[in-house]
Amino acid sequence: MPFATAGQWDELPFAAFARGFDEFIFPYFADNARTFASAGPRKQPMFAALARAGELRHSEFNALDVASAAWAFAKVCQREKALFAALARAAKLHLSGFNAQSLANTAWAFATASQQDLALFVVLARASKLRLGEFIVQHLANTAWSIVTTNHQDEALFA
Numbered sequence: 001m002p003f004a005t006a007g008q009w010d011e012l013p014f015a016a017f018a019r020g021f022d023e024f025i026f027p028y029f030a031d032n033a034r035t036f037a038s039a040g041p042r043k044q045p046m047f048a049a050l051a052r053a054g055e056l057r058h059s060e061f062n063a064l065d066v067a068s069a070a071w072a073f074a075k076v077c078q079r080e081k082a083l084f085a086a087l088a089r090a091a092k093l094h095l096s097g098f099n100a101q102s103l104a105n106t107a108w109a110f111a112t113a114s115q116q117d118l119a120l121f122v123v124l125a126r127a128s129k130l131r132l133g134e135f136i137v138q139h140l141a142n143t144a145w146s147i148v149t150t151n152h153q154d155e156a157l158f159a
Contacts, residue, residue: 051083058086063097066090070109079113088120095127103128104139107146121152 054061054069061069070087073080091098091106098106107124110117128135128143135143 048080051078051080055080055082055086058090059093061087061090061094063091063094063099063102066094067098067102067105067109070113071105074109074112077113079115081115084110084113084115084117088115088117091120092123095123098127098131100128100131100134100136100139103131104135104142104146108142111146111149116150118150118152121147121150125152 050069051073066087070084070091073083088110103124107121107128110120124143125147
């Protein structure tokens with residue numbers, strides 16, 4: 001039996017993904033999005049499939065899923081508006097589950113992906129202010145950059 005080439009091995013997870021998304025991949029949606037993001041932007045079809053699934057099943061996400069998926073899509077310059085709108089809805093539903101890092105990462109991801117969801121940035125800014133004592137310098141920098149990048153004016157947050 002011949003061995004698979006490097007390119008064939010590279011495509012095996014994606015063939016399995018197409019056949020068994022709901023059973024195998026979806027329960028680990030955010031983990032898989034981060035893994036595929038680490039592989040780089042060359043997996044466009046994979047991200048398109050993940051985006052569609054995320055749009056359909058965003059109500060099953062928790063705060064970490066939202067932050068991780070948003071980060072992964074932004075990291076590889078995937079800007080599917082429908083997915084980010086679904087992630088924003090899920091974020092608003094699970095805001096109490098966000099910690100300082102997930103708040104900062106979500107803000108960074110939406111700003112990086114040029115997603116101008118003002119209502120999301122308002123709730124992220126308010127939640128960030130409540131958790132300000134938990135933020136490290138990197139969280140503060142990412143959140144401030146995100147708010148400025150999206151032209152969100154929140155004087156109370158910057159006071």
